[in-house]
Amino acid sequence: MFKTDVQKLRNALEFTRVYKENANDIYLREAACMDFQLRHILVPMDENDGIAGRYEHDFVGFSSQVGGIYTYYFNEHEFLNAYMACKQNGEITAAEDYALQAVQAYWHEENTARKVELEFSKRYGYVPSKAFPGAGVGNCDCRVAGTNLDFEKLIRLGFDGLDQEIDRAAEVNGASSFYTALKLWIESLRGACERYREQALVLAEKAETEEAKTRFTKLAEALLNIQHSTPKTFLEGVQLMWIYAVSSDIMNYSRMDDYLGPLYAADIDAGRITEEEAVQTVLYLYKHFKEINKIHDCRVIIGGVGRKHRKEADRLAIVIMEASRRFRETVPQLTLRYYSDMDETVFRKAMEVNAEGTTFPIIYSDETNVPAVEKVFGVSHEEAEQYVPFGCGEYVIVGYSVGTPNNGINVLKALEIALHNGLDFYQNVSCGEKTGDPAQFDTFEKLYDAVLAQLKPTIDRFAVHKYLNYKIAGENAPYLHLSLLLNDCIARGKATFEGGVRYLNASSEMFGIISCADSLTAIKTLVYDEKKLTLPELIDVLDHDFEGHDDIRRMCLSAPKYGNDDDTADDIATRLFTDIADLTMAAGKAAGLDHYNIVSVNNSMSAEWGNFCAASACGRKAGSPMANANGASIGADKCGITALLNSMSKFDNTKHVGVINNVRFTKELFKGSMDKVEAVLKAFYDNDGVQTNLCVIGKDDLENAMVHPENYQNLLVRIGGFSARFVTLNPIVQREIIERTTYGA
Incomplete structure (x- = not known):
């Protein structure tokens, strides 16, 4: 920590003064606020630096992403803790005490995220950032993330x-x-x-x-x-x-x-x-x-x-x-x-670096x-x-x-809610659409349509939230740092969110698509095609987490699964993916975005949100992780690496703006047969394969790391959309990673 709490509190007072003094012009206000901020958040170099530039953000400030997540931000909880501690220690004057109370009241309402929340809640009656994990199929928040400047x-x-x-x-x-x-x-x-x-x-x-x-x-x-x-x-x-x-x-x-x-x-x-x-x-x-x-x-x-x-x-x-x-x-x-x-x-260097377990590139x-x-x-x-x-x-x-991704949607949860006519069974909260008594779903298409009906309202509302996220950001700030290096802003004389950026896009993070698809495949196979169970009978088994019904769970696990180059399973996965993508694109257009598209990625939510889902017909137990991004359900890919990659290559790549394909090899295979692995990967890349996250590690190493973490401090694993030190992860996430398939010789 480079600054004391009392310094940060005094910076909040001064930042607020600068903000208020320039309130009549959002452009000059931001310039003045950013000039003040740079003088206080950029902290000194240390003796080990070779490039200059380090920061420590204050309680109040301006940020597109890191410091306070969104535009003019207020880290209220940290502010109040510091204020109470400094007051108790006698570090602030009486005048500062009064002024800091005023600052707290002011920024509680004036922070930009609050304005988005109020505008959204006026339309829909709730704040989406607080809607999950309490109940429902997703949540969203405010930020301007990921813009890549010129x-x-x-x-x-x-x-x-x-x-x-x-x-x-x-x-x-x-x-x-x-x-x-x-x-x-x-x-x-x-x-x-x-x-x-x-x-x-x-x-x-x-x-x-x-x-x-x-x-x-x-x-x-x-x-x-x-x-x-x-x-x-x-x-x-x-x-x-x-x-x-x-x-x-x-x-x-x-x-x-x-x-x-x-x-x-x-x-x-x-x-x-x-x-x-x-x-x-x-x-x-x-x-x-x-x-x-x-x-x-x-x-x-x-x-x-x-x-x-x-x-x-x-x-x-x-x-x-x-x-x-x-x-x-x-x-x-x-x-x-x-x-x-x-x-x-260049490509061989990439393979050699991955072979050492770096998870990159x-x-x-x-x-x-x-x-x-x-x-x-x-x-x-x-x-x-x-x-x-x-x-x-x-x-x-x-x-x-x-292309900010501000929301996550749990597709598997939509199936659970559809099977209970609007009830989030796992949390016993009625929060979905009344799509009908499942006993009346006499065809698979009726069930499938009910799942989409559970997703559509959330997709539509989150598209509006994305639009408001940009609209209100633009009303409050020109985002000078983006506008300067986004190529149309200077020529047009318009700030980023006032018509300066050429393409006003956004993305929606989808989780559990494959788990939902495999569950739908199992239901179609067991209930509608082979008629081994009625849908109410299967729902009852799922509601009791397969207890006393190991035979039915085995049937669910044995049903066709994505990841094996099996058209029966892959067709439902690609159909569900496409239909969700189409709903999302339509919602974006209706909301006023240029493009709003799905991504099937994972920032550990496949494991964490699975913890809020009841048992599913793919054979997954209640609270267990969902399939990771566009990877197979855990342990379901049984036909080898080529079959897995073939399944991964079947999606319509004009329907998304990013998917994650996690593939794990043993060190022995990757290093010992690098030419063969390289050939397989290149064939995938040349034939509609989007990408691969390569993890080169043995399952035994992961198991040992859970038992003796002190010996595996440098063990890196690929979660999905990011990498992490294995020993620092939530045990739920650790177990999901361990259970993924490892391809060996």
Whole structure:
């Protein structure tokens, strides 16, 4: 902790004063608030830094994502705890006491998330962020997450070039406080660079080793140069990107190999740095990633078509992967975009790094995703080539779109509620639609329609919530840090959420699709096709968690399952996926979004939300984990890796903006037969496979880690949309990971 609570409380008082004094102009207000904030949240470097930029947020502030989640935020609980402690300790004056009470009352109502909640509740009578896990099929919250900015433009133009672009636009569109605020934001960034430059000079003087003295001297020079010049070295490029990102709470870093590759290659070719020095520079950046520790975000993208500097980028991609191999942490979420004629050296390096159990890089297929993104987003081929996954795997287009995923929907829960005519059986709460007595579902289609009927109202309402999330953000703030590097905002003279961003997109996270699909397949097989049970009889067995009915559970487990290249099961999975996707897209259009699409990802909710679900007809016991993302139900993929990948490749990829396919290999197979594994994966990527999260580890290691966690502190596992140290996970999540299929020789 760099600041005391009393310092943070006083910062809250001053931030509030600045906010109120500029209340008449949201553009200048944000510029003033951000200038104050940067002077107080950016904290000093330490002696181990090689890149400048660290933060510690205050109780009140502005953030798109990290510090307070959403726009003008208020961490009220932390504020009140600090206030009570400081008051009790006599650390605040009587005048400050009165003023802090006023600040608490003011921000309780003025924080932007509160405004979204009120607007939504006026329409629907409840606040969705508080709707789950109490009951129902999902929840949602407020944030602006995952936007990938045009860092190539930042590197190419620098701060002065951006100033000039603003001036040219103002000549065309007329002067405005929006343009003035953008220039003030740039000046605030220059100020942050200068303050860190001064710190670097002091650290250089105090350095006890020649290495440290040289490191901080070079860093001070870089921080001076980037204030007005475009970066001329790899260090300057990394520093410029990072000072922008850390000042903005940007948590995804776009196509890093492309926008930094030319600087790296020029430095190497001129003999200014060695490859080892470049790796160390990347590791200094990774150090900051770890300090922030946003494991659900922190994407660094390498590879792929559509890069401006392919050869230079590939050279840097090798360095970045080597840094991840050595770093061996849960961040960054290094992601490689595969394409058929890519440099084989780059792909082999990715395989070798994964073989060491790093869980990175995640591999995405441009052969599949570029044409799919082109269609699903309705964009040009050139724009589609700039797709990137962020967060847990959702897609945005670099510099041209937003795509915040603010909600989760539990598809398996919708089936449970449909089987009980609107009742959440597991929690005994009536919260769904009255879709009819299941005894009257005399055809499978009636049951299937009832499940969709349970989902549709929530999907529709959450689309509205997404729209309000953006609308109210735009009414309260121009999001200067986004507007400056989203390519249409300056030209249009409009802030991000006032019509500046080209594509106003959003995504909806779906959980339990495969568990629901396998359950529907089992019901169709046992009840409607083979007539071994009536639906009420099966529901009663499920309500009692298969107690005394092991024979029926065996029938459920033996029914066709997704993940085995079985068309009976796969057809229902792909049908359910498509129908949910269509409902979501229609809801987005009705709500006013350009595109609203599903993602089938996992941020541990497949395990955690399974804990709130009754037993299901796929054979899953009550409270047990659901299938992870687009992976098979636990233990259900029994026909080998090729069959699993074939099932995963059957979805319509123009219906989603991200799916997660977790695949786990033993070290013996992955290392010993790397050529064969590589061939299988490439065949998947070339034939409609979207991506793979590769985890190279044995099941025995996972079992042992639960018993002796002290011996497995560095054991990394892939959850779905993120990685984690296995020993830090909730036991529910640990057990779900252990039970996944491991493919061996």
